[in-house]
Amino acid sequence: MPRSLLASRWARRLAAVLGVALLAAAGIAALRARHGAERLWRAAEALFERGEHRGALGRYLELADAHPGDPLALQALHQAATIDRLFLRDEREAVAVLRELARRDPAGAWGRRAQRQLGEIFEQRDGGCRQAIVEYQRFIGMDPAGAGNDEAQLAVARCSFALGDYEQARAENELLLERYPESRLRPRALLGIAGALYVTGRHAQAAAAYRRVPAETGDPELRAEAAFGAAGALEAAGDLAGALRELGQARAGHPNPALVEQRMARVRGRMGQQAGR
DSSP, rough: OOOOHHHHHHHHHHHHHHHHHHHHHHHHHHHHHHHHHHHHHHHHHHHHHTHHHHHHHHHHHHHHHHHHTHHHHHHHHHHHIIIIIIIIIHHHHHHHHHHHHHHOOSSHHHHHHHHHHHHHHHHHHOOOOHHEEEEEEEHHOTTTOOOHHHHHHHHHHHHHHHOOOOHHHHHHHHHHHOOTOEEEEEEHHHHHHHHHHHHOOOOOHHHHHHHHHHGGGGOHHHHHHEEEEEOOOOOHHHOOOHHHHHHHHHHHHOOOOOOOOHHHHOOOOOOOHHTTT
């Protein structure tokens, strides 16, 4: 057999052996990394259960930094943010960790959960509503067909109202009705539209929006809230008889029947004054 052919065979065999060895080494390294991540996770969990929150935080962050590709890394970041926010009351660090989680998992469930929590943090912060709108809109943009988008859209409308931008609040609620025809939040969006119309002096339109709510829900409290709101809008528009009818409908399901009775007495008083003129 020619020496060149023999050498070629040996070279192929050596390459095959080296390939297997490299695959085995990679598998061993991956297994060691997996064990390392699991060890850090167990240590963090044990510290957390003992109430040693700072120690647990350190282990979670160590896991996320040392094993960024491990399936536990994203969950570790979420746990770290939870500790910062709820136990150490360090909102600034919680925001930083959540931003890192959203960056690492922009199309995944953990990333969307982090982005949604960023919206909640800023909405609850004094003066944070403008940034909350940005965060909620990013959440929607991460997956335009994703679960929870209707809740984020309602939050955008709610924040717009809190900022005093009532026309924008109305538009954001209208957008919820348009984009999410099956959403359970449609009655809330209609209440938001009615509220925005009311505070801008469009009382007849507000009453009409309130009256659309019962068709969207069987919840007695929501229906009572809508009837009570319609009554206020009708009273402001000068339709006292209509206001009294709506208050009669609100009385049964309203959480504060005494308030409804008080408003009915006031409307009747106004009607009596008008009749005596």
